Amino acid sequence: xxxxxxxxxxxSRRTFVNYSLGxxxxxxxxxxxxxxxxxxxxSRQTPDKLPPAEGDIxxxxxxxxxxxxxxxxxxxxxxxxxxxxxxxxxxxxxxxKGEQDSNLVLISKFPEGQLKAPTNLQAxxxxxxxxxxxxxxLGCQVNWKNQDQTYLCPCHSGNYDPxxxxxxxxxxxxxxxxxxxxxxxxxxLVVTGTYLIPPYGVSEEEYEQYKQLAEEATKA
Numbered sequence: 527x528x529x530x531x532x533x534x535x536x537x538s539r540r541t542f543v544n545y546s547l548g549x550x551x552x553x554x555x556x557x558x559x560x561x562x563x564x565x566x567x568x569s570r571q572t573p574d575k576l577p578p579a580e581g582d583i584x585x586x587x588x589x590x591x592x593x594x595x596x597x598x599x600x601x602x603x604x605x606x607x608x609x610x611x612x613x614x615x616x617x618x619x620x621x622x623k624g625e626q627d628s629n630l631v632l633i634s635k636f637p638e639g640q641l642k643a644p645t646n647l648q649a650x651x652x653x654x655x656x657x658x659x660x661x662x663x664l665g666c667q668v669n670w671k672n673q674d675q676t677y678l679c680p681c682h683s684g685n686y687d688p689x690x691x692x693x694x695x696x697x698x699x700x701x702x703x704x705x706x707x708x709x710x711x712x713x714x715l716v717v718t719g720t721y722l723i724p725p726y727g728v729s730e731e732e733y734e735q736y737k738q739l740a741e742e743a744t745k746a
Contacts, residue, residue, distance in 0.1 A: 571739060573612070573614070573620045573622070573743070573746060574620055574621060574622055574623055574624075575622070575623075575624055575625055576622060576624075576739055576740070576742075576743040577622075577624070577629070577720045577721070577725075577736055577737075577739055577740040577743065578610040578622065578629055578631070578706055578717050578720050578721065578740065579610070579612070579717065579719070579720055579740040579741070579743040579744050580717060580718055580719050580720075580740075580744050581612065581716065581717065581744055582610035582611060582612045582622065582716070582717040583595050583610070583611050583612075583613075583714055583715070583716055583717075584596045584608040584609070584610060584611070584631065584633065584656070584708070584714070584715040584716075584717065585608055585609055585610075585611045585621070586606070586607070586608055587607040587608050587609050587630060588607055593611075593621070595611075595713075595714045595715075596608050596633060596714065596715055597713050597714075598635070598652070598654060598710060598713055598714070598715060599713060601633060601634070601635035601654060602634070602635055603634050603635065603636055603675050603688075604634070604670050604672065605632035605633055605634045605670055605677070605688075606632070606633045606634075607630060607631070607632060607633075607659065608630075608631050608632075608633055608656075608715075609621055609622060609623055609629055609630060609631070610622045610629055610631070610717055612743065612746070614746045615746065620746075625727070626665075627659075627660070627667070628658075628660055628725065628726065628727060629658075630658070630659040630660065630667065631656050631657060631658055631659055631706055632656070632657050632658075632659045632668070632677065632688075632703075633654065633655070633656050633715065634654070634655055634657075634688050635652070635653050635654045635655075636653045636655070636675075636688075636689055637653055638652065638653040640653070640689050641653060641655065641689055641690075642689060642690050643690070643691065644690065644691035644693060644702075645689070645690060645691040645705065646691070646705055646707065646722060648707075649705060649706075649707030649708060649718065649719075649722065650705075650708075651708065651709055651710045652710060654708065654710070654715065655688055655689075655692075655705065656705065656706040656707075656708050656715070657677070657686075657688060657692045657703040657704065657705055657706065658703050658704045658706065658721060658725045658726070659703075660703075660725065660726040660727075661679040661681065661682075661684045661699060661703075661726065662684070662694075662699040662700055662701050662702070662703060662725075662726050663679065663681070663682055663684045663697070663698050663699040663700070664681060664682065665726050665727065666679050666680060666681035666682075667679075668680075668684070668686065668703070671685070675688070675689070676688065676695065677692065677703065679697065679699070682697055682698055683696060683697040684696070684697035684698060684699040685697050686699070686702065686703050688703075691705065692704075692705065701723065701724075702723065704721035704722060704723045704724065704725045705721065705722045705723070706720070706721055706722075707719045707722060719740070720736070720737055720740035724736065
């Protein structure tokens with residue numbers, strides 16, 4: 527008499543089907559959790575991570591004047607690095623660095639006659655242009671290239687022309703750096719709206735929601 531018990535094939539088939547359905551359900555649930563977890567609804571956005579918005583003041587991001595409003599009298603083509611800062615209705619001051627410095631901006635001032643399309647000239651008072659500092663390729667921070675007065679990404683040589691809407695003039699970036707519209711108020715720069723095109727990490731499809739987040743920030 528054999529010591530091995532004969533297994534009913536019908537029972538084996540049912541066991542396999544049940545096991546497969548269980549695995550499929552588990553994978554589906556995990557996928558759903560991943561999708562939900564990766565979503566970033568308005569309620570989860572802390573104020574310091576919200577997009578630049580109308581009414582924000584640009585403040586120095588580095589140096590001895592860190593956190594103080596940028597003085598337009600000190601600006602030159604070599605860009606000043608800044609963050610948007612907001613004072614809420616309750617009196618709280620919020621420095622809006624964004625996700626991994628995504629709200630870091632570059633401020634350059636050129637003779638007004640040097641700025642040309644596709645720069646939004648109405649958003650560039652007195653020859654002052656403000657652009658997102660994060661490269662549209664893979665998210666590195668761009669630097670100044672003094673030889674030709676352009677912005678250059680150190681990671682993969684993405685090259686932008688800040689006098690012409692920060693259009694791409696070299697390298698792999700898929701679109702220009704986003705211009706941030708501003709106005710001059712005394713010696714300070716005040717944001718008049720969020721980025722004019724999607725910044726790095728925001729797709730065309732997500733841009734409307736991004737702008738809605740910026741609008742919500744003005745009500746805080």
